[in-house]
Every structure is written in C-alpha cells, then in structure tokens.
Amino acid sequence: MTMAETEQRADIYDPAYVADLFDRCSSNYRWWSAVSSFGFIYIWRRQCVALLQAPKPGAVAVDLMAGTGEVWPHLLRRFPDLGSITALDISHRMHLEAVDRLHGPYAHRITHLAANALETDLPSGMADQVLSTFGLKTFNRDQQTVLAGQIARLLKPGGSFSLIEASDPKGWLLRPIYRFYLDRLLPRIERFFLKGAQDFSMIGTYTRNFGSAAHMADALRAAGLSVTLKPHFFGCATSVSGFKPKAD
Template sequence: MSNLYNPKFVEDLFDRMSGSYELMNYYSSFGFSDKWRKQFVNEIDIKKSKLTIVDLMSGMGECWKFILPKIGEDSTLIALDFSSEMVNKSKKRKEKHSNKKIEILEENVFKNSIKTNIADIVYSGFGLKTFNEEQLNLLAEEIKRILKTNGRFSLIDVSVPENKILKILYLFYLKNVIPLIGKLFLSNPETYKMLGVYTNNFKNSIKTKEIFENHGLHVEYIEYFYGCATGIKGLKKE
C-alpha cells in the first residue's frame, strides 16, 4: 500500500478508530496496554516539581493518568496529535484534570508550534509504528529540537517478539483476531487490520534506537513482556 505512511492516511485511520481505539489497544496488547504505558512513563524518574512535559502522538490522552500524578501543579503538559477525533476526546479527558496545566495541540508532529528547547521530558506511546525510516529520522530531530539540554525522552510501541512461537501467535492475533473484534465495533475489520500491518513492518524499536543515536541522542533500548512491546529512552546531552 503506497500511502501507508502518508500522514493524511494515518490521520484518517485514527479518526475512524477513535470511537473504540482505547478498548482495541487493550485487546491488541493482550490487556497489557495500560501496564506498558505505566512502565514506559516510569522509565523516567521525575524529581522536579516544575516541568514542561510533551506527549507526542498523544491520542486521547491515555498516558495522562500515569504522567499527571508525577508532576506538580506548576508543571505544564503539552499534548499533540493530528487526529481531530482523538483530540476531541482528549479535550473531554482534560476536563477531569482542571487542577493541571494541559495544553492540547491539534497539529502534525513534523509541523508543530512547540517552542525549541522547551521540554524537560518527551513521551510518546504507541505512535512509532506508523512512521517509516525517513519519518523516524524527522521525529528524532524534532524531539531533539524541543528538548532542553539534559532533557529526557521515553517512547514505546507494540512489537513483534523474537520468540518464534510467540511471534506466530502474536501476529496471527493481530492480523486475524483483532480485525474480527474490530468488526464488532466498526463493521469494518480492514481498519483494525492495519494495526497488524504497521506492527509487522515496524518489528521493534531497534532501528529507532539506531536512528536516534545517529542524531546525537543518548539512547537505551527496552523490551516489555518478551518483546511484545519495545521502546527507547534517552537523553539530549549537548
């Protein structure tokens, strides 16, 4: 599919999935999605009370319940996503956190209004697989741009495990079972079939680690649950 990584195609895909995406993310991760979100957020030990935190590809704000309790009222969370339907749902979620400073931007990650050298921490949950190699290079440069010196980042996505038996079972689940479940919610199994396509193409975060290192960032590779999810965390050192 030639437009698989076209931003407009991905935006439309997530607009269509927005009504059931959180639940389907839970199913596609064997129920581990929330646990993985908590783990990848906790990869960064937050000690300061006044921070600027950026949540890229923030979706409906699913990671906020793990980020917001870790930061003080003087901190600011900037959430960015280009799906209008996802953003609308994140705005409703924001209403439950009136004591926190949350800014929501409906923008493309590669063309955004976030200031340079503003972020203490950048998080991104489950958005990596929708980028090709060229776009991952742009993402690395963008995260480097918005991070302060000594700013940190943590990213995660579902991945293809290396264990052969687990790999066969997991890919069958993503490519066949998840579309059937998606049909129950959307009457369109092809929409959720794309999750398996993206995951199979993405494989894991090893290439992402290499790309981020090539952009001068200090990076560590992390596996979750035998490689069914992988991620990177790191530091802008310069």
C-alpha cells in the same frame, strides 16, 4: 476494500492517511485498545513513564502522538510536581476526544494541539520530558529520523525522553500465535464488533513493518541523544529512552 488491497493501493505512511485512520478509530479507541491488548497497553504506558527521569518541580512534558491522552494519569501520578503537559495529535477527532476529556482535575495543566509531530514548530528546548506511547509504528524509517530530530530539538539539555511501541517479537517461541492473533483473529473480531470496520486491524501491518524501536534508537543516537533500547514482554513492545546530554 480488503486490508491487503488497502496496503497495496494506499501510502499507509502518508500523514493524511494516518490522520483519517485515527479519525475513524477515535470514538472506540480507548476501550478497543485496552481490550484487544488484554490490558498490556496499560502496563506498557506505565513502564514507558517509569523510564523518564524525575524532572524539577514545574517541569514541562511534551506528549507526542498523544491520542486521547491515556498516558497522562500515569505521568501525573509518577511526577505530581510536573508543571504542565503539552500534547499533540494529527487526528482531529482524536484531538476532539482528548479535549473533551480534559475537563478533569488536571485540565488547567494540559494543552492539546491538533498538529503533525513531524512538522511541529513548538519552541526548541521547551521540554524537560518528551514521551510517546504507541505513536511510532505509523512512521516509516525516514519519518522516524525526522521525528528523532524533533525530539532532540524540543528537549532541554539534561531533559529525558521515553517512547514505547508495539513490536514484532522476532525469535520468540510464541510469535506465530501472536502474529495469528494480530493478523487473522483481530481483523475478524473487529469486523464483527465494529460493523465491518478494518481500521484497528491495520496494527498488524504497521507492527510487522515497524519491527522494533531499533531504528528509532539509531536515529535518536544520530540526533545526539543518549539512548537505551529495551524489549518488553518478549519483544511484544520495545521502548527507547534516554536523555539529551548537557554541553560541557
């Protein structure tokens, strides 16, 4: 099936569809995302973490749509006193890849769960920090609203959050080149190097539909959080960050 047929026939926002997609991407995810983004993904993860407020020693961070945990080194480097990270991902294979990588020096501080962020029953108010890197684009607007409610629920009063996602840099002079790369070139490169696969290429469709994190920012505000929306590199990514106000 071509990508256009896939878009027409499948509900690309169905959590089961998304989980299958990332199951198929899991073994190549780390190197492919780094190479295909020309290393920008690394810079943007670091910038996402930099938008979090410094928590108290022993604090708990929740990493949503964690994939294989690529943001953890950034998080633990910036906040060495962090107590623990609870991470979750809906893709069972991404979860297995992540667990496989947990045998590093930080293993005792990280828990990785295979779970749907929209339905997670992690305890309310457990998190001093909530973060997510590149996990928003596979949610439609209604799902983003549900996710915003989950983030507000998980955060302690005074806790901070930061989310970043690849976006569509509308109005940028070089946008046609960026779109050509995502929509035309990347699918060809993927087909060639990954034996006909067209899974990573779905990023073109997802980022076009996602636009920017503006809707997520509105949803987080509506959920009672204080929110800042920020473009990164001419809007090729956007972040939303902020905190849960303490009750007077």
